[in-house]
Amino acid sequence: MDMIARTGRARELRLELSILGVFAGIFLLFLIGNPRTFTSFDIYYSFMSTIPFSGIMALAITLVIVSGEMDLSFPSIMGFSGWVFAKLSNVLINSGTDPTLAIIIATLCCFATGLVGGALNGSLVITVRIPSLVATIGTMFFWRGLVNVCGQGFGETLVPVKETFLFKAFVGRLGNTIPAQAIWFVFLAVIFWLILKRHRFGTHVLIVGDNLESARMMGIRVHRVKLFVFMQMGFFASLAGILASLEVTYLWPSLGEGYLLRTLAAVFVGGTSVFGGMGTIFGTFIGAIIIGSLEGGIVAIGLTGFWTQLIYGLIIVVSLSIYSYFRQRE
Amino acid sequence: MADEDIGKKLVSMMDIQKSFGKVEVLKGVNFLVGYNEIVGLVGDNGAGKSTLIKILTGVHQPDGGDIYFKGQKITIHTVQKSRDLGIETVYQERALSEQQTMWRNIFMGREITDRFGFLKIDNEKGETDKILREQMGFTSKAITTDSIVKSLSGGEKQGIAIGRALYFNADLIILDEPTMGLSLAETRKVLDFVRNIKENGKSAIFISHNIYYVYPVADRFVILDRGAIAGEFLKSEISQDELVERMVILAKTGKME
Numbered sequence: 001m002d003m004i005a006r007t008g009r010a011r012e013l014r015l016e017l018s019i020l021g022v023f024a025g026i027f028l029l030f031l032i033g034n035p036r037t038f039t040s041f042d043i044y045y046s047f048m049s050t051i052p053f054s055g056i057m058a059l060a061i062t063l064v065i066v067s068g069e070m071d072l073s074f075p076s077i078m079g080f081s082g083w084v085f086a087k088l089s090n091v092l093i094n095s096g097t098d099p100t101l102a103i104i105i106a107t108l109c110c111f112a113t114g115l116v117g118g119a120l121n122g123s124l125v126i127t128v129r130i131p132s133l134v135a136t137i138g139t140m141f142f143w144r145g146l147v148n149v150c151g152q153g154f155g156e157t158l159v160p161v162k163e164t165f166l167f168k169a170f171v172g173r174l175g176n177t178i179p180a181q182a183i184w185f186v187f188l189a190v191i192f193w194l195i196l197k198r199h200r201f202g203t204h205v206l207i208v209g210d211n212l213e214s215a216r217m218m219g220i221r222v223h224r225v226k227l228f229v230f231m232q233m234g235f236f237a238s239l240a241g242i243l244a245s246l247e248v249t250y251l252w253p254s255l256g257e258g259y260l261l262r263t264l265a266a267v268f269v270g271g272t273s274v275f276g277g278m279g280t281i282f283g284t285f286i287g288a289i290i291i292g293s294l295e296g297g298i299v300a301i302g303l304t305g306f307w308t309q310l311i312y313g314l315i316i317v318v319s320l321s322i323y324s325y326f327r328q329r330e
Numbered sequence: 331m332a333d334e335d336i337g338k339k340l341v342s343m344m345d346i347q348k349s350f351g352k353v354e355v356l357k358g359v360n361f362l363v364g365y366n367e368i369v370g371l372v373g374d375n376g377a378g379k380s381t382l383i384k385i386l387t388g389v390h391q392p393d394g395g396d397i398y399f400k401g402q403k404i405t406i407h408t409v410q411k412s413r414d415l416g417i418e419t420v421y422q423e424r425a426l427s428e429q430q431t432m433w434r435n436i437f438m439g440r441e442i443t444d445r446f447g448f449l450k451i452d453n454e455k456g457e458t459d460k461i462l463r464e465q466m467g468f469t470s471k472a473i474t475t476d477s478i479v480k481s482l483s484g485g486e487k488q489g490i491a492i493g494r495a496l497y498f499n500a501d502l503i504i505l506d507e508p509t510m511g512l513s514l515a516e517t518r519k520v521l522d523f524v525r526n527i528k529e530n531g532k533s534a535i536f537i538s539h540n541i542y543y544v545y546p547v548a549d550r551f552v553i554l555d556r557g558a559i560a561g562e563f564l565k566s567e568i569s570q571d572e573l574v575e576r577m578v579i580l581a582k583t584g585k586m587e
Contacts, residue, residue, distance in 0.1 A: 006481040007474060008431035200447040207438050210427040217389060217425040218439035219409035277429045 012280065014326060015271045019283045022269070022319050023290055026297070033301025041177075043296060048178065049171075051292035052185035053244040054259050058266040058288045059192045059281060060236035065267060066196070067229045068209035068276030069125065069132040074237040074263070075256035076143035077117035081234075082241030083147050085110035086156035086251035093160045103161045110238045117143060118234020122227040132230075147253055156251040171246045181243045185288075188236075193281040205229060210277030265312065266291045269319045273327075290315065337401040340365050340502060340533050341386065346395035348381055355381045357557040358395070363502065363533050368524060370548030371537045374581065377554040379537045380422060383504050387419045388412040413440070418500035420491045422507040422537075428480040433458040435479055436494050461493045485516030492523050503527055504535045509543050521547050541577060545570045555580055 031038045057074055064071045085106045092102035117139070124135040161167050172180045196202035204225045208215045215222050237256075245251040268274065269290055270283030294315070295308050336342045341363040348356040355378045363369050373379050384390045386397065388406040397404055399415055406412045412419075419425075426435050433451075436458045442450045458475040462468050468489065479487060488508060495503050505524065509517045524547045527534045538544045544551065545565070551573060553561045560580055563573065579585070 006472070006478055007476040008434075008478055009476055011478065194448070198448050198451070200441045200443050200449060203434060203438070203441055203449065206430060207427045207434070210429045211425075213423060214425040214427050215438070217387075217409065217419070217421050217423070219388075219413060220439045277427070 011326075015280055015323070016282050018322050018326075019269070019271055019280075019286045019319070022315065022322075023286050026290060026294070026315070030293075030297045030301060033297075037300045038297075043300060045177070045179070046296060047289070047293050048182035049247060051289060052179075052181040053240045053247075054263045054266065054292065055185045055285070055288035056188055056236050056243070057233075057240050057259065058263045058270075058284050059188055060233045061263060062192070062267050062270075062272055062279050062281060062284045063196065063202075063205055063229050064132075064233050065272055065274065066209045066276060066279035067205045067226060068212065069226060069229065071121060071132060071136045071230065071233050072260060073117065073121060073136040073139040073143060074233055075259040076140045076147075077114055077234050077256075078237040078241040078244070078259065079147045079254070079256035080143040080150075081110045081113035081117065081238035082245045082251055082255045083151055083156070083253065084113045085238075085242050086158055086245055087150070089158065089161050090156055099161050100164045100166070103164045103166045106161075107166060107242060110242055111235060114234040114236070114238025114241075115231050116234070117237070118231035119227065121234070122230035125230070126223045126226055144256075147255075151253045153253055155253055158246055158249040158251060161246075162249055167246055170243055179247075181247065184243070189281060189285045196279065196281050201225070201228065206277060206279075209279075262291050263288075265316055269316055271319070271323050273323075335362075336398045338365075339363065339398070340367070340400060342396075342398040343382070343386065344396045344398070346382065346385060346397075347393045348378075348385060348390065349393055355557050356385075356392075359554070359557070359559055361552060361559070363535060364550075366528065366531050366533055367550060368528050368534045368536060368548045370541075370544035370551045371535055371554060372539060372541060372544055372551060372577070373554035373560075374539060376556075378557045379554055380506055382554070383419070383506055383535065383537065386412065387417060387504065409439070413498070413500075416499075416501035417504065418495035418498055418502070419504040420488075420495050420506060420508055422510065424487055424491045426479050426487055426491060428478075430479060431475070432462070432473075432477050432479060432482075432490060433475045435490055436461060436497065440498075457497070461497050465493045465496050483516075484511050485513060485519070488512060488516065488520060492520065496523070496527075500532065502533045502535070504537070506537045507539075508536070509538065509540065517543065541570065541574050545573065553577065553580065555584070560585075 037043050057078070061071060061074060088106040088109050089102050092105060093099055121132065121136055121139055124130050125132045168180070170180060174180060174183060196205065204220050207220060208222050208225050212222060241255060245255055266287040267284050270280060270287030272279035272283060294311060298307050298311055299305055339362045343359065343361040346356050346359045346361070359382060361382060371379050381390060385392045386406065388409045388411050391407070397406060404415070427438055433455045437454050442453045444450060455475045462475060468486070473482065473486065479490065492508065508520050512520065521543065524534055524536055536544055536548055549565055551563045552559060561576065
């Protein structure tokens, strides 16, 4: 056992089995607690339509954490870029632009906003040399504040783009049953897994997070790696902003609030190390499903909503204890 | 220094200066390495040995001075540039990524990929296995290409750092305190690596503050003291005991004789 545990593959396998164990345990409890609900498709439909928003951001923040950094501003970037998306769609449509063209332009501008937000975080960390935990507290307030100033507290309807192709591609229903965002989530999870485990960029992210000085001495362009890591976070926050607001065909000016801790919880429950240099996309994927299904599941098995946070806390503490135990033994 | 001398040397670092803030670490150092020559760079902690080397490998930029490689004047802006020239380094800090597997460590910074940047993992593992058996001489079954570096001993880690440098077939290999923290048997192995470099017709810079390790393998000794060259000796000119004696005097008086 100990000899096997020294290899990379054994470590991954053990981690992935642990998270699967937690996942199976929770769904077993759900099934026992309320067999009728959890054997019908409806609850899974609801999970599939809501989990991807924070799930996609959890995939992206996994790379940030693996690189040894932190980003607290992504929910605010989600909010502001989502506002840009909705506002621009409406302005364009009201001035006579075809909705199909309007949503394409709005989407591109939304992505650009997310990338700028990520690049700003990256520059503050790399050039101005503010630790990312602190820098992104600043940008968290900044982008949230910008939504408030620009939107004046008003939301934006997204009904006019409802008939466009892009709307269906983002949040349509495949075969009238599977939410498109769930397919995006699964697709992106595979891409992120490939990037982290099989691509040069992911390798550099791991090495930078593991030992920054080693990475620099071995010729890895550590600043560029970190900048890309923050920029992809911004990009996927903006995508999540589009998905979450299109799903309800309305842009709430509070878009993104409440996502921060849940998204981070998904990553850590998934087994990614807070110290950087080690992370698992598979774990994050399952972690996001666990965290995203708890609230609905708890209510479905007959407990009141008051239990939710308590159970969140229990599951986070228990899974982190398991991982810590494994780490000690390595 | 005449130009024809620069042409005959593998590396010529001329009048290198470097300060960190107000601390003057290198005060106009001339440092040469010949073809197929092992140079022992010795000096106390803080003499500037590592800084001199990091300038040669592109980690630091010099504040003044010129660097020539194979007779050509060059500037080394990045680590990548020094590697492209054929300079490999085994850093004092080993420059390993401890939570990663051995095969990722061997290829860190220059992964074998397809044109889309995806790793050719089978290639990397295969080459690592070769390095493991042929260059590092690891026979233990507990150590595989998929071993996590953190779980290895100090000597094994040093073996990875050296194996990595040898693998990429450099003209100049720099070893920065390669025997630090190693057992006697492991140290002997490192010294064999250095002799191997000489036999293969390559050059090396062997940095240490322990003359007993440097003396047997080096052809020439350069003594650095407080950011300046305090003395240079060919092995034929000086015995090990004399060299040690001069180092002791240097430490006491700041002069070689």
